[in-house]
Amino acid sequence: MAKINPEFTKELKSYGAFDVNACYNCGNCTAVCSLSDEENSFPRKMIRLSVLGLEEDIQMSLDPWLCYYCGECSTTCPRQAEPGELMMSLRRWLISKYDWTGLSGLLYKSFTASLTAFIILATGVLWFAAYQGFNPEKLLHYGHYFEMIAIAFVFAFILLPDIIRMWWFTFSKEHSKIPLSAYTKAIGDLFVHMFTQKRTLGCDDSQVRWFEHLILVFGYLLLLFTTVFLDWFGTNNTFVIALGYIESAIIFVVTFIFVLSRVKKEKEVSKHSHPSDWFFVIWLFLMGFTAFFVRLFIDINILNTNIWLYVLHLIVLVQWALLIVPFGKWTHFLYRSFAMYFIRVKSLNTK
Amino acid sequence: MPEQKETLEYDVLVVGGGIAGGESALNLANIGYKVLLLEKELTIGGKMILLSKVFPTLDCAACITTPKVSEISRHPNITIFTSTVAKKINKIAEHRFEAVILKKPRYVNVPDCTGCQLCEEACPVSVTDQYQYGLVGRKAAYIPFSIASPRAAAIDIDNCTLCGACERACPTKCIDFTQTEEEYLVKVKSVVVATGFNLFDPLKIPRYGFGKFKNVITSMQMERQLAPTRPFNTILRPGDGKMPDNIAYVLCTGSRDKTVGNPICSQICCMYSIKQAQLLMGALPMADITIYYLHIRAFGKGFNEFYAQAQDMGVEFVKGKVGKITENEDGNLILRYEDIESGVVKEAEHDMVVLSVGVLPNMEISETFENKNLELDPFNFVGQPDILASPAKTSIEGVFVAGTASGPMDIPDSILSGGAASAETTSYLRRASL
Numbered sequence: 074m075a076k077i078n079p080e081f082t083k084e085l086k087s088y089g090a091f092d093v094n095a096c097y098n099c100g101n102c103t104a105v106c107s108l109s110d111e112e113n114s115f116p117r118k119m120i121r122l123s124v125l126g127l128e129e130d131i132q133m134s135l136d137p138w139l140c141y142y143c144g145e146c147s148t149t150c151p152r153q154a155e156p157g158e159l160m161m162s163l164r165r166w167l168i169s170k171y172d173w174t175g176l177s178g179l180l181y182k183s184f185t186a187s188l189t190a191f192i193i194l195a196t197g198v199l200w201f202a203a204y205q206g207f208n209p210e211k212l213l214h215y216g217h218y219f220e221m222i223a224i225a226f227v228f229a230f231i232l233l234p235d236i237i238r239m240w241w242f243t244f245s246k247e248h249s250k251i252p253l254s255a256y257t258k259a260i261g262d263l264f265v266h267m268f269t270q271k272r273t274l275g276c277d278d279s280q281v282r283w284f285e286h287l288i289l290v291f292g293y294l295l296l297l298f299t300t301v302f303l304d305w306f307g308t309n310n311t312f313v314i315a316l317g318y319i320e321s322a323i324i325f326v327v328t329f330i331f332v333l334s335r336v337k338k339e340k341e342v343s344k345h346s347h348p349s350d351w352f353f354v355i356w357l358f359l360m361g362f363t364a365f366f367v368r369l370f371i372d373i374n375i376l377n378t379n380i381w382l383y384v385l386h387l388i389v390l391v392q393w394a395l396l397i398v399p400f401g402k403w404t405h406f407l408y409r410s411f412a413m414y415f416i417r418v419k420s421l422n423t424k
Numbered sequence: 425m426p427e428q429k430e431t432l433e434y435d436v437l438v439v440g441g442g443i444a445g446g447e448s449a450l451n452l453a454n455i456g457y458k459v460l461l462l463e464k465e466l467t468i469g470g471k472m473i474l475l476s477k478v479f480p481t482l483d484c485a486a487c488i489t490t491p492k493v494s495e496i497s498r499h500p501n502i503t504i505f506t507s508t509v510a511k512k513i514n515k516i517a518e519h520r521f522e523a524v525i526l527k528k529p530r531y532v533n534v535p536d537c538t539g540c541q542l543c544e545e546a547c548p549v550s551v552t553d554q555y556q557y558g559l560v561g562r563k564a565a566y567i568p569f570s571i572a573s574p575r576a577a578a579i580d581i582d583n584c585t586l587c588g589a590c591e592r593a594c595p596t597k598c599i600d601f602t603q604t605e606e607e608y609l610v611k612v613k614s615v616v617v618a619t620g621f622n623l624f625d626p627l628k629i630p631r632y633g634f635g636k637f638k639n640v641i642t643s644m645q646m647e648r649q650l651a652p653t654r655p656f657n658t659i660l661r662p663g664d665g666k667m668p669d670n671i672a673y674v675l676c677t678g679s680r681d682k683t684v685g686n687p688i689c690s691q692i693c694c695m696y697s698i699k700q701a702q703l704l705m706g707a708l709p710m711a712d713i714t715i716y717y718l719h720i721r722a723f724g725k726g727f728n729e730f731y732a733q734a735q736d737m738g739v740e741f742v743k744g745k746v747g748k749i750t751e752n753e754d755g756n757l758i759l760r761y762e763d764i765e766s767g768v769v770k771e772a773e774h775d776m777v778v779l780s781v782g783v784l785p786n787m788e789i790s791e792t793f794e795n796k797n798l799e800l801d802p803f804n805f806v807g808q809p810d811i812l813a814s815p816a817k818t819s820i821e822g823v824f825v826a827g828t829a830s831g832p833m834d835i836p837d838s839i840l841s842g843g844a845a846s847a848e849t850t851s852y853l854r855r856a857s858l
Contacts, residue, residue, distance in 0.1 A: 099676070099718045100762025103769050104747020105631065109762075114769040117762055149631070151681035151745070 081126035087182045088169075089347040090162035091155040096120045102146035102156040108275045112420070113139055116146060116156045119163060132170055132242045137163040138412030143276035144341020158345050165349065168404055170242065171235045177400040184348050191392050198388045207384070209377045213306055216387050220301050223394040231399040236411055243415050251422045259417035267410035282342070285327050290406070292323035293357070296364065306368060317368055324361030328354050353402035359389045429608050434460040434503070436849055437523055437612040439510050439789060442470020443489065443835060444827020445618030446496050447842030448849070452616075453501035455850055460610060461496070461504045462525060467572035468504060469493045470620055474555065474569075476650035478835055479699040480730035485835075486571055486652055493573045506530070506574065511607070513615060514795045515820060519856040523610040529603035531579035536598035539567060539575045546593035551583045553655075557645045559662065560655040565590040565599075570653050613856060614849050617798070617806055617818065618826040618842065619789045624678030624686065624781040631748040632677065632779060638663035639755050640777045643673075643696060650703045659707050661776040663755040668776035671704060672759055673697045673715040674746045679782030680718065688803055690782035691832040694721045697780045698731055701739040714740040714774065716761055724834065744770075749777060783832040796820045805831045816845040824849050 078084070082093055096117075103109050103117045115136040122130050131137075140160040147157035169178030180187045205211045244251065266272065270290070273283040296317065299305045305317040331354045334343040363386035370376035376383060397403050438449045441463030449459045461468070473493065475485035496502055507528040514522050549564035556562075556569075564583040567575060579590070579599065591599045623644055626634035634640045639661045649659050661668045675697060679690040694717065701713040720741065722731040735741065744761040751757055756775045763770050785804040790797075799807040799819035806825045810817045816824040826845035827838040 097680075097718065098764060099745035100764050100769075101745040101747050103762035104745065104760045106747075106769075109769045111768055111770070114762060114767055117764075118767050149683060149747070151676070151683060153682045 075127055076129060078126040078128050081128060082123055085123060085159070085162050085166060088162040088165040089345065090123075090159045091345075093120050093123055093154050093156075093159050095152040095154040096124060096156075097152055099151060102150055105145045105149050106140075107143070107145070107277045108139060108141065108272065113416070116140060116160050120154065120156055120159055123159060123163070129245075131163060132167070133245055135243060135412040135416055136160075137167055138409050139272070139416075140164075141273045141276050142342050143282075144344070145277060147344075148341050155345070157341065161345075161347070164405065164408075165347070167239075168400075168408065171239045171404075171408070172231070172400060173234050173238060174231065174400075177404075180396065180400050181347075181349055187348060187352065187396075190396055194392050194395060195388045198384065198391050202384045202387070207380050209380050209383065212380065212383055212387065216383070216390070217301075217304060217307065219387075219391070220394070223391075224297075224301065227394065227399045232404070232407060235404070236407065239408060239411060240415065244419075247422075251418060255418045255421040258421055259414055262417040263410050263414035266413040267406070270409070272409075272413065285330065288323055289327045289357075292320045292327070292361075296320035296324060296361070300364070305364075306371060314368065314372070318365065321361040321365040321368070325358050325365065326361075328358035328361065332358060349402050352397055356389060356393050356397055360386075360393055363389055429606050431609045431611060432460065433611045434458045435612060435853060436460070436614045436616060437510070437513075437521065437610060438462065438616040438618060440470070440618035440620055440827075440829065441465075441468030441496075441504065441506070442618060442620045442827060442838075443472040443492070444620070444829070444838040444842035444845070445470070445616065446492060447839050448616045448618060448824075448826045448846040449502050450492070450496055450499065451843060451846035452849060453499045457501065457850075457853065459502045460612065461502055462508045462510055463504065463506045464509045466506055466530065466568045466578050467574065468496065468506065469571075469573060471644075472835060472838075473571060474644075474648065474651065476647050476652070476654075476703060477699060479695045480724070480726040482699070482702070484652065490571050490573075493571075497573050507578075510789070510792045512794050513792050515793075515822065519613045519822065519853070521612045521615055521822065523612065523615070525608050525610055527606040527608070529581070529605060530576075531581060531599060531601055531603050532577045533598040533600050534574050534576045536596045537574075537576035538596060539577070540595065541567060541577075542593045542595065543577050543590035543599065546589040548587060548589060549583055549585055551580065556648050556655050557642065559645055559648055613822075614852055615823045616826055616845050616849055617789055617823060617829050618845070619786045619806075619829045621828040621832065622784040622786050624684070624690075624784050626677055626779045626781055628684050629677065632674065632746070632777075633749045633751060633757075634779060637749065637751040637755075637757060637777075639668075639751075639757060639775065640749060640779065643693070643700065643778055643780045646700055646778045647696070650700060650707065659704065661755070666755075666775065667708060669708065669711045670774045671711060671713050671776045671778060672746075672757070672772070672774035673701065673713070673778050673780055674749075674759070675715065675717040675780045676745060677779040677781050678784070686782060686784060686803070689721060689832070691721070692834050693780040693782060695724070695727055695730070695834065697778070698722075698734045698739070700778070702734050702737060705737050705739070712740065713738075714742055714772070716742050716744055716746050716759070718743070718745055724836075783828065786829065789829070793820065793823075796823075798823065801831070803831070805829065814848060815841065816848040822852055824852075 100117050103114050109115055119136055137160050142157050144157045147155045165181045299317045303313045335346045338344045367383055367386050435457035436452050436459045438445045438461045441461050449461045453459050469489050473489045478485050507530055509526055511524045511526050543565040544563045547563035547565040550561045552558045553560050553562035564580045567577050678684050704713055722728040743764040746759045746761045748760050749757050756773050757777050759772050787804050790800055801807045806829045808815055808830055818825050824845040826842040
């Protein structure tokens with residue numbers, strides 16, 4: 074017996090979906106999608122499941138993660154039901170399902186909640202900075218510790234359990250049936266997709282988009298490594314300093330391009346922006362931008378007299394690390410690669 | 425400036441000489457009214473005269489149209505102006521309309537032309553034939569097609585080199601290059617709008633490759649290939665002249681599609697595609713025919729039986745909208761679609777693809793009404809403010825609408841609509857004489 078949620082399309086609207094009930098099931102979206110294939114035909118099936126309110130089937134499905142949103146389906150949809158945006162909304166919905174804390178769903182559905190969370194964290198950082206007497210040395214020290222602790226905490230208590238939940242939902246019908254060997258054999262796929270996102274290359278539009286994404290991911294991961302493990306803000310090593318400058322510059326330049334295209338709305342992919350999309354690109358931009366100038370201020374020796382900049386950077390960093398990374402769009406990075414991994418595991422098992 | 429000719433007076437002005445306008449004109453003329461029938465093309469008969477057979481009876485379209493067309497052209501109460509458009513129409517008072525019409529020169533004196541085609545033979549200029557929808561060529565001096573009415577030559581002045589060969593070849597000396605545009609003032613008591621429809625231009629859907637892939641044709645081109653006056657006398661694919669043996673139909677090309685601005689059903693494509701599929705099974709007994717559809721709309725009398733007959737004959741029906749078409753090196757085409765029954769995206773190879781193009785409104789006529797507004801419906805067809813009780817009425821009292829000018833419909837409905845318009849026009853005219 075399948076459970077039906079008749080309010081499902083209404084609920085999806087708060088995640089950004091449009092009038093999916095307009096769909097008349099012609100399958101044009103699936104046919105124009107260059108990523109859709111015989112094993113995984115989407116997005117029409119997802120629209121059908123959404124219209125019927127079959128939540129469990131959607132929860133089990135990895136199809137939303139297979140879409141990289143070139144927008145061709147939305148451009149050509151004869152009913153203008155925006156299948157591309159539906160897939161995006163389903164990704165948000167899935168994130169909120171995977172998330173055991175329930176915070177993702179709250180933040181996606183309510184702009185007020187997101188704003189409140191951002192303000193609380195900003196106030197907290199300001200209070201802490203005031204408590205430390207705005208002492209640059211102490212703030213830099215604690216900031217560096219915060220990064221390490223936050224990474225460990227978010228990964229261990231949020232992301233890891235969420236990925237386990239994703240696995241649980243995805244394989245809900247076949248948990249015990251899959252041999253361990255399938256998981257080990259497929260593990261390569263996880264890392265290949267995580268670090269190359271090569272699937273995007275299959276999209277008709279996106280050779281450039283793929284490249285921008287790729288250097289953004291690499292810039293971001295390297296900057297994380299440089300600041301956390303090479304102590305960018307504390308080091309005297311010229312190579313590390315230069316590396317950090319390049320990485321942070323890459324981040325704010327690429328995200329600036331992304332923000333601009335979301336403002337211009339020329340491409341299908343940037344036509345519709347949910348608050349969570351804005352948070353993601355703007356905060357990533359601010360991260361790169363403030364990090365760049367913090368290091369610059371250190372190098373020209375004016376940070377001590379301009380500690381406000383570091384406090385600003387810390388606010389952005391805390392909001393990023395405690396809201397966007399565990400509960401927001403950042404998780405795409407993980408879920409997309411795990412989705413590819415799980416699909417490979419499934420196909421190995423059926424063979 | 426076109427030459428201003430004398431003022432003409434009639435009872436009714438019928439704009440459009442297709443099957444609906446023709447039916448209206450004929451009914452009105454039979455009652456005794458004097459009718460002026462305007463046709464912008466060189467021949468009356470509209471789109472129907474170009475068709476192969478009609479659904480669901482498979483009667484020959486030309487065999488129904490030609491007697492009617494000949495009756496219209498020989499009727500003493502009907503005057504036909506071909507190559508003529510209405511420039512402006514004004515309502516002066518109830519039962520008083522004044523229209524300015526523009527007659528383009530044909531450069532042939534029609535009554536003197538015997539249709540001998542010697543001018544065609546003599547003409548050195550070849551261009552594509554619009555009446556065969558670009559499948560073959562014609563000369564610059566030409567007779568539109570063999571069952572045209574009037575069956576008289578015309579000079580395509582845009583492509584003519586003015587060499588004079590046709591003039592020298594003409595045995596009756598009916599070619600006259602001194603003809604110019606003529607403008608008339610027409611006084612009538614009532615107007616019937618029967619301006620028909622336009623076919624959807626599939627160039628607007630580049631992912632179907634029409635215009636780029638030679639073996640992707642429109643349903644009207646296939647209609648010409650199947651008609652008695654067909655250009656090749658068999659079915660050939662345009663790319664290399666091969667006889668196709670695996671033909672695909674793509675339904676809803678330009679219909680029910682908001683992205684091309686036409687969200688409504690064209691009402692005829694399902695049935696004409698099923699008809700063509702049946703005719704093709706006769707013309708090419710070994711060929712496979714596949715129809716890709718969204719929903720088959722077989723709602724008229726005998727339509728569903730006709731659909732079932734096609735299935736029994738072996739026409740394959742696949743539910744799924746074709747998303748894109750690509751071309752192989754050998755000119756065959758790959759259709760990508762989602763098979764809705766199984767929910768799986770598939771690709772199929774066909775050696776010829778027919779795009780079942782839809783019906784679009786012909787909006788020009790609303791602009792010719794100057795002092796009154798001929799209202800259009802939300803889809804830009806002529807509006808019917810009283811569609812249930814009085815379907816031929818428009819927003820202007822005394823102006824009536826017939827046929828596909830008011831919306832997509834098939835041939836029997838167009839003829840019915842033409843009849844309704846003539847009846848309502850009669851009742852309007854009778855009120856004038858009371």
